[in-house]
Amino acid sequence: MTKEEILSAFRYRHACKEFDTNKIIPKEDFDFILETARLSPSSFGLEPWHFVVVQDPALREALKENAWGAPKKLDTASHFLLGLTMKSTLMKWDTAYLQDFMRRVQDLPEEVIQGKSKFIEQYQKSDFELTDDRRLFDWAAKQSYIAMGNMMTAAAMIGIDSCPIEGFKQETTEQILKDKLGIDTDKYGISYMLAFGYRVVEPREKTRRCIDEVVTWK
Numbered sequence: 001m002t003k004e005e006i007l008s009a010f011r012y013r014h015a016c017k018e019f020d021t022n023k024i025i026p027k028e029d030f031d032f033i034l035e036t037a038r039l040s041p042s043s044f045g046l047e048p049w050h051f052v053v054v055q056d057p058a059l060r061e062a063l064k065e066n067a068w069g070a071p072k073k074l075d076t077a078s079h080f081l082l083g084l085t086m087k088s089t090l091m092k093w094d095t096a097y098l099q100d101f102m103r104r105v106q107d108l109p110e111e112v113i114q115g116k117s118k119f120i121e122q123y124q125k126s127d128f129e130l131t132d133d134r135r136l137f138d139w140a141a142k143q144s145y146i147a148m149g150n151m152m153t154a155a156a157m158i159g160i161d162s163c164p165i166e167g168f169k170q171e172t173t174e175q176i177l178k179d180k181l182g183i184d185t186d187k188y189g190i191s192y193m194l195a196f197g198y199r200v201v202e203p204r205e206k207t208r209r210c211i212d213e214v215v216t217w218k
C-alpha cells in the first residue's frame, strides 16, 4: 500500500452513526479485523483484553438501556463488539493468572518468569503507582484501546465503517454483562463498545487541529 492509500483509509474512517442493515460484513473480513486486535501491542505483552461480539438481537436490546451513545448502532451494526479489560484480579503482578500467562502464552522459562514478575511488581507499585484496583484497570484499559484503534484502522482499510462508543453507564452495563452475557465481572470490566458495518450517509468533512498545533519538535 502507498502512503496516500493508507492516509485515505484514515480519512475514510469516521464515527459512523448509522449502518446499512442490508449489508453484512463477510466472516473473512471480520476475522481479519479481530486478528489486528489480537496482534496489538500491550505493556509487558500482557494482552489485558477480551472481545465479545454481540449478534443476538435480544442481548443488543438489553445493552441499549444504559448506553445512550449506542442505540442506533446497536440496531443497525453488522457486528457489535464489546471491548473488555482485565481487572486487578488478573492484572496485579502477583496473580496466578499472570504466572500462568507467562508460562503458557509467552513460553518463558521459570527463572525469566520470576524476574519479569519482580519487574512488573516494581512497575506497578512504584514506577506508575498502579496501587489500587481502579488505577490498575485504567492502565490495562489504555492498552485495550490500542486494539480498538487498530481494529478501526484495519476496518477502514478494507472499506468497513466503525464507531467507537463510550456513551454508556459502566457500572450498570457491567451488571448486564454479568446477568445476561455470563461474563465474570470480577475478572473483566467494560472499556468500550465498537460497532462495525457500512455507512448509509456520507459523513461531514473531518475537522482536526493543524499539524503544528499537535506536534512540537525540539
Ligand SMILES: Cc1cc2nc3c(=O)[nH]c(=O)nc-3n(C[C@H](O)[C@H](O)[C@H](O)COP(=O)(O)O)c2cc1C
Pocket: 013, 014, 015, 016, 017, 068, 069, 070, 163, 164, 165, 166, 167, 168, 192, 203, 206
Ligand atoms: C473513546 C471514544 C468514545 C466515543 N464515544 C462515542 C459514543 O458514545 N457515541 C458516538 O456516536 N461517538 C462516539 N465517539 C466518536 C467521536 O465522537 C468521534 O470519533 C470524534 O468526534 C471524531 O470524529 P471522527 O471519528 O468522525 O473523525 C467516541 C470516540 C472515541 C475515541
